[in-house]
Structures are given as structure tokens and as C-alpha cells.
Amino acid sequence: MKRSNMIFSDRCGYLFIMPYYIFFLIFVAFPLIVNIILSFTNFNLKTISFVGFKNYANLLTDKLFHISIRNTLIYVVFTVFFSIVLGLGLALALNLAKSWGAKLFRGIIYMPYVTSMVSMSMVWLWLYDPTSGAVNAIVEALGMTPHQWLYDERYALGAIIVMGIWKNIGYYMTLFLAGLMNIPAYLYEAAWVDGANAFRRFLHITIPMLRPVTFFILITGVINAFNVFEQVNVMTSGGPMNSTTTIVHQIYTRSFTEYRMGYGAAQAVVLLVIILIFTLLNFRYGSQGQDMDIG
Amino acid sequence: MKKTCNLVTVLLTVLMLLNLLSGCGSEVSPTGTPQESLLGENTAAIDSSEKAALPEDGAPVTIQFWFQGTSREDLDFVQKCISSFNEKYPNITVEATGMSSVISEQETKLNAGVLSDTYPDVIAIVLAQVGSRGFLGDFEDLQPYINEWSEKDDLFDSAYEMGKYQGKQVALGLFPNPQIYTYRKDSFIEAGLDPDNPPGTWAQLKDAAEKLTKREGHKVIFAGLDVPSIDSSLVFTEPYMRSAGSAVIDEINLKPAFTDDATIEALDFISELAQLNISIPHDQQKGDERPFMNGMAAISNLSLSQINQFKENNPDIELGYFPVLSKDGSTPGTAFCGYQLVAMSAASKHKDEAWLLIEHMLSNEVVWDRTETFNQPIVKKSLEEPYINYGDSVLNTAVLEYVNNGKGKATVPWISVFNKYVSVAYEEVINGKKTSEQALIDAETALLKEIE
Numbered sequence: 094m095k096r097s098n099m100i101f102s103d104r105c106g107y108l109f110i111m112p113y114y115i116f117f118l119i120f121v122a123f124p125l126i127v128n129i130i131l132s133f134t135n136f137n138l139k140t141i142s143f144v145g146f147k148n149y150a151n152l153l154t155d156k157l158f159h160i161s162i163r164n165t166l167i168y169v170v171f172t173v174f175f176s177i178v179l180g181l182g183l184a185l186a187l188n189l190a191k192s193w194g195a196k197l198f199r200g201i202i203y204m205p206y207v208t209s210m211v212s213m214s215m216v217w218l219w220l221y222d223p224t225s226g227a228v229n230a231i232v233e234a235l236g237m238t239p240h241q242w243l244y245d246e247r248y249a250l251g252a253i254i255v256m257g258i259w260k261n262i263g264y265y266m267t268l269f270l271a272g273l274m275n276i277p278a279y280l281y282e283a284a285w286v287d288g289a290n291a292f293r294r295f296l297h298i299t300i301p302m303l304r305p306v307t308f309f310i311l312i313t314g315v316i317n318a319f320n321v322f323e324q325v326n327v328m329t330s331g332g333p334m335n336s337t338t339t340i341v342h343q344i345y346t347r348s349f350t351e352y353r354m355g356y357g358a359a360q361a362v363v364l365l366v367i368i369l370i371f372t373l374l375n376f377r378y379g380s381q382g383q384d385m386d387i388g
Numbered sequence: 389m390k391k392t393c394n395l396v397t398v399l400l401t402v403l404m405l406l407n408l409l410s411g412c413g414s415e416v417s418p419t420g421t422p423q424e425s426l427l428g429e430n431t432a433a434i435d436s437s438e439k440a441a442l443p444e445d446g447a448p449v450t451i452q453f454w455f456q457g458t459s460r461e462d463l464d465f466v467q468k469c470i471s472s473f474n475e476k477y478p479n480i481t482v483e484a485t486g487m488s489s490v491i492s493e494q495e496t497k498l499n500a501g502v503l504s505d506t507y508p509d510v511i512a513i514v515l516a517q518v519g520s521r522g523f524l525g526d527f528e529d530l531q532p533y534i535n536e537w538s539e540k541d542d543l544f545d546s547a548y549e550m551g552k553y554q555g556k557q558v559a560l561g562l563f564p565n566p567q568i569y570t571y572r573k574d575s576f577i578e579a580g581l582d583p584d585n586p587p588g589t590w591a592q593l594k595d596a597a598e599k600l601t602k603r604e605g606h607k608v609i610f611a612g613l614d615v616p617s618i619d620s621s622l623v624f625t626e627p628y629m630r631s632a633g634s635a636v637i638d639e640i641n642l643k644p645a646f647t648d649d650a651t652i653e654a655l656d657f658i659s660e661l662a663q664l665n666i667s668i669p670h671d672q673q674k675g676d677e678r679p680f681m682n683g684m685a686a687i688s689n690l691s692l693s694q695i696n697q698f699k700e701n702n703p704d705i706e707l708g709y710f711p712v713l714s715k716d717g718s719t720p721g722t723a724f725c726g727y728q729l730v731a732m733s734a735a736s737k738h739k740d741e742a743w744l745l746i747e748h749m750l751s752n753e754v755v756w757d758r759t760e761t762f763n764q765p766i767v768k769k770s771l772e773e774p775y776i777n778y779g780d781s782v783l784n785t786a787v788l789e790y791v792n793n794g795k796g797k798a799t800v801p802w803i804s805v806f807n808k809y810v811s812v813a814y815e816e817v818i819n820g821k822k823t824s825e826q827a828l829i830d831a832e833t834a835l836l837k838e839i840e
Binding site for chain 1: 492495496499502503524525607608609617618620668669671679684804805808812815816819821834
């Protein structure tokens with residue numbers, strides 16, 4: 094009786110998770126496998142033939158691809174780091190403020206995250222306009238030198254990074270806020286009683302207790318940042334002088350404007366491997382499951 | 389109880405699966421991913437005096453037509469074209485979709501069409517696509533249809549030449565699309581220049597551009613000349629290369645030919661222009677962002693549709709047109725003159741009907757209508773004289789000069805790769821990162837590696 098109950102409940106569970114796994118197989122696993130197979134071919138929309146590791150060998154000498162990897166890594170590091178730091182800062186500030194204004198401010202900061210990246214890219218194109226854009230107007234008002242943000246290879250990637258941070262900061266702030274609200278108040282009280290100042294409470298209570306949230310943000314943030322494409326394609330098309338081209342932008346260019354789908358697939362596999370390494374490192378050293386004994 | 393639970397579980401799962409499958413599936417839309425989509429309407433009976441050959445069985449047929457442009461004017465014109473087509477062929481429905489003017493976006497759309505089997509039956513393309521898409525075998529050979537066409541001798545020779553890929557007639561020219569150096573006469577007067585005597589050489593252009601520029605400190609607030617910061621299609625750059633004597637691409641041997649002294653000289657000149665600080669940064673491909681179009685420049689090279697749009701938005705500003713710029717007056721210059729062409733998909737299931745639409749688009753009626761609507765040049769010999777005498781004769785004279793002295797993009801399969809590397813070379817030179825020679829050599833090396 095017990096065993097038949099177990100079998101029954103197992104079957105129930107499998108039936109309920111089956112739709113998701115069918116979706117996963119069709120839209121994730123199958124395309125992934127096809128992509129890996131394509132990476133060993135010279136598919137160009139019309140013809141296909143097996144070329145072995147030629148695409149991967151070409152990647153080793155493709156300077157443009159190396160530039161895109163460098164640009165993407167810079168984008169990932171700066172966007173994720175500053176989004177986390179600023180998101181945490183905003184969350185701490187909003188956690189202390191209890192007025193209705195804080196709630197309104199929270200909503201406003203979150204809004205960029207839910208807007209279309211393409212629409213926001215168009216807005217930031219105008220903001221960065223060298224002649225009539227708001228950014229240069231503010232810079233000039235502050236007495237600094239205006240720049241051709243998206244037309245200068247020294248600043249273009251930084252401009253894209255700033256836009257990326259602006260878009261994500263609300264989401265990270267919300268997650269950190271949720272994490273902060275889950276920290277028991279008595280921990281802070283006990284620390285205060287023991288003479289710990291605000292900084293030490295932050296360092297020894299807040300940060301450790303936020304570790305699971307930070308780990309989640311780091312994983313998802315890094316994966317999203319590696320996939321940066323829309324703002325690059327809309328705002329700079331990878332220029333000027335390839336200073337903003339990213340891995341996904343290269344995949345798109347090779348596959349859809351040069352018809353080298355096999356080569357684009359090989360680049361996509363490389364991206365997959367890079368993200369996989371980052372994710373595994375995070376799981377290994379990110380201490381996701383560390384529990385604090387607060388008993 | 390257990391049996392009921394089982395049944396409920398199974399029913400719920402089936403329901404979820406059905407929802408999932410219905411969400412995945414969708415009615416195949418004949419219009420693919422249109423930005424705007426028009427349905428040709430069946431009109432009344434055909435005028436017996438204009439009765440033309442109908443498909444043999446007269447059965448209703450729907451064909452897809454993708455055209456260039458997404459503006460209101462483009463849509464209205466195509467609608468009119470389709471309506472007049474339907475008067476002759478009421479059983480052929482034409483579903484028309486506009487494409488972005490940005491070439492890379494068009495390529496994406498076409499590739500999506502190939503992969504999803506929604507490639508249009510008839511497509512309006514630009515010159516560069518004759519090579520890039522012709523190489524992929526996208527287009528049907530039109531020669532068998534042309535052989536039976538009653539108007540074949542009336543079409544410009546260039547309209548045939550531009551549509552050939554490796555000897556095969558894969559497209560026919562709809563109209564030439566020159567980029568014309570246009571200037572504001574009011575700015576010339578203000579700067580003390582003769583508004584009726586525009587520059588004709590590179591040196592004269594440079595002088596005029598300097599005098600026309602207005603600055604606040606270092607910042608240019610009114611550009612003397614639109615020198616693009618990004619020229620991904622090389623529409624701005626190639627005329628200078630050719631005017632200096634470069635072949636740019638050897639189309640016979642399918643090899644790059646842009647590391648010669650002529651190209652170096654051309655890039656050096658453009659670099660000089662850029663260093664003069666006479667322009668406002670912009671992307672050549674994004675026409676709406678052009679400073680001239682926003683009233684912030686005195687000289688720019690514009691397409692006819694851009695000229696018409698500017699005149700419509702600024703009716704009080706009188707425009708003038710440069711002669712085709714020569715390097716130094718000793719040899720004639722070369723302008724950029726693209727072509728818009730019409731082609732038939734090799735995968736079309738309605739080739740006869742598709743040809744009827746192409747024939748209609750090249751009829752005198754539609755060609756002249758296009759001239760009246762967009763002031764675009766004609767491609768029919770019988771319409772030459774009416775065109776010269778029509779509308780803005782000054783502009784039309786300039787147009788014909790640019791068409792006669794113009795050259796478009798080379799029809800080679802690797803044209804997009806050429807654009808990619810040479811446009812980077814252009815940016816490196818105007819930003820002072822490399823010398824013209826080094827930038828061009830690096831671009832050629834990278835291009836050759838990819839071609840091989």
C-alpha cells in the first residue's frame with residue numbers, strides 16, 4: 094500500500110513537471126544540440142558541409158572575436174560590480190526610509206528594468222547626442238568637457254556600461270531589499286548592545302546574511318551581462334572601430350549579415366563555455382548554501 | 389477517491405500540454421514579420437482595352453512583395469501600384485511589406501525569410517544585394533521572361549547591367565538612387581559665398597566647408613559639411629576613392645583593389661576634412677540623424693527622398709546642388725549612384741504572377757508615377773524627355789548628371805565583409821589612429837583572409 098502510494102505520488106510529480114521539461118527539450122536542449130552540430134559545419138543558409146574543427150581554429154586567429162571577448166568581459170565586470178554596489182546602497186537607504194516617498198522612489202527606480210531595452214537604447218542615443226544630448230548639457234553645466242560619447246572609441250563602451258547599470262540597478266535593489274527585510278532585527282540589536290557600530294554591523298551581519306541573494310544576483314547578472322546585444326546593436330552597431338562589439342554582436346554579424354552560420358554557431362559555443370565556467374566557479378566559491386547559525 | 393485523483397491529475401496535465409502546444413503553434417501569417425502590411429484589394433472588372441495576359445487557370449493567387457522604405461509616402465505609393473495592378477489582374481492578390489532602409493536590418497529580414505520559408509515572391513533590393521544575395525541563389529533568372537517582354541528595348545541599359553550577377557540577369561533596375569551633394573543657399577549667402585557657384589573640386593569643398601561652419605568654442609553648432617563619424621556602407625567614402633582613380637574592387641577578378649595610392653589620397657583628404665572640425669558626429673546610415681536634415685549643416689550628400697523630405701519640411705529654404713565633385717578639376721569625378729532593383733525569388737511558387745507584378749512596376753505608368761511622387765529618375769528611354777522638362781529642372785539636371793557619372797556598390801558576394809573592414813579603416817583614419825596606408829593594408833589583409 095505504502096509502495097503503491099509512493100509510486101502514485103512519484104507519477105503525479107512527473108506529470109506535473111513534464112510540461113516544463115517538454116518546453117525545455119524543444120526550446121533549449123534541442124537548439125543547443127543543433128547549434129553544437131552546426132558549429133562543425135559551414136552552413137550559410139543554403140548549403141551545409143562538415144568542416145570539423147575549422148571554425149574553432151579560425152576563432153583562435155580571429156582578432157575581431159578576441160576584441161569582442163575583451164569588450165564583453167569589461168562590460169560584465171563593470172556592469173555587474175557597480176549594479177550590485179549601487180543596488181545594495183539604494184536598498185540600504187530605502188530600507189531605512191519608511192515614508193510613502195520611499196515606496197514611490199522604489200517604484201521609479203525599478204521601472205527601467207521592465208522597459209524594453211531597444212526603446213531605452215533609443216532614448217539613451219538622444220541623451221548621448223554630442224550636440225543636443227542631455228548628458229553633455231549636464232557635463233557642460235558642471236564645467237567639464239563634453240565628449241562624443243558614442244562616437245569616441247575611448248568612451249563608447251563606458252557609455253554602454255552606464256546605460257546597462259542604470260537599467261539593472263532597480264532590479265538588484267529590489268532583490269537586496271527583500272534580503273534586507275529577511276534579516277532578523279534582533280541580530281542588529283544584539284550587536285548594538287555589544288557595542289558594534291553601524292559599519293561593523295553592516296560588515297558582520299548584513300553582508301553575510303545577504304550572501305544567498307548576492308550569489309543569485311551574481312550568477313544571473315553575469316549571465317545576462319554576457320548576453321549584451323540590443324543596446325550595442327542599436328546605439329553603436331559595435332563601433333566606433335569595434336570598441337563596443339560584443340560576443341553576441343559578433344555572433345549576430347557573422348550569422349545574419351555574412352551568412353556564416355556555422356562560424357556564428359562556433360562563437361555561440363565558446364560563449365556557452367565561458368558562461369559555464371563562470372557559473373561553476375560561482376557555485377564552487379560562492380557559498381550559496383552557507384547557513385548562518387543564529388539559533 | 390484515488391481513481392478520481394488520478395483522473396483529475398491526468399486531465400490537468402493534458403490541459404497544460406494543450407495550452408503549451410497551442411501557445412507554440414500559430415497560424416502561419418503570409419506576411420511574416422511586417423513592419424507594416426498591406427493587402428492588395430480585388431477591384432472591379434478589367435478594362436477591356438487594357439486586357440493583359442492572365443494566368444492560365446485564372447485561379448486566385450496571393451503573392452508576397454517586400455519593398456524598400458516604411459514611410460507613409462512609400463506605403464501610399466505601393467498601395468496605388470497594387471491597386472492599378474489589380475485592375476489588370478483581379479485574381480492576383482499582392483501582400484506588400486515595407487523593409488527598413490538600413491541594409492543590415494534588411495539582410496536579417498531576408499535571412500529570416502529564407503529560414504522560415506517566407507521569402508517574398510517579388511522583392512525590391514539595393515545594388516549591394518545583387519551580389520550578396522545573388523551569391524546565395526536567392527533570385528530567379530529573369531531572362532526567359534524578359535525575352536517575351538514587349539517593353540524590353542525601352543529599359544535603360546544600366547537597369548539591365550546593374551541587375552546582373554555573374555552573367556545572369558537576376559534583377560532589373562527600378563530607378564537609380566544617386567547621392568547628391570546638396571547645399572543651403574541661405575548659408576552660402578550668410579558665409580559670403582556665391583550661392584549660384586558651388587564648389588566643384590575637393591579643395592573648393594574644403595574651403596567652403598570651413599567658411600560655413602559655426603562654432604561655440606570648440607563645439608560645432610552648425611556644420612559646414614556632413615562628414616560622417618560612421619560610414620558603414622561607405623556611401624560617403626567610395627565616391628572620393630573612385631574620383632581619385634581607384635577601382636576600389638576589381639569586379640572582374642573578384643579581388644579588392646583599395647590599397648592603391650588613389651584610395652590613400654582619398655582617405656587622406658577625408659581625414660583632413662575631419663580634422664578641420666567642420667562637422668557634427670553622426671552615422672551616415674541613419675538618415676534622420678543627419679545634421680543637414682535637422683537644419684544643422686550647410687552641405688550634405690543626400691538621396692532624392694531625403695532632398696524631397698527636407699524641401700517638404702523646410703519649404704522656405706532654397707537648395708542648390710553641386711556638380712559631381714572632381715578631385716582637382718583635371719579628371720571627371722565619380723558620384724555614388726546606387727540602384728534600386730526588383731527581383732523574383734528563385735523559391736517563388738508563383739513565378740508567372742510574380743513576373744506580371746515586375747512588368748507592371750516597370751510600366752511607363754508606374755515609372756512616371758514614381759517620378760511624380762518621389763521625383764525619382766526614370767529608367768525608360770521613352771520617358772527621358774518628359775523627365776528633363778518635368779518639375780524642378782535644376783534638380784533633375786543634377787540627378788541625370790549624377791546618374792551618368794555615378795557608380796554604385798560592387799556586385800560581389802563578400803560586399804558586406806568589405807564594408808565591415810573598410811568602414812573600420814575609415815574610422816581609424818578620421819580619428820587619427822592609423823595612417824591611411826596602414827589602415828587600408830590592415831583592412832585588405834583581414835578581408836582577404838575571410839574571402840579565402
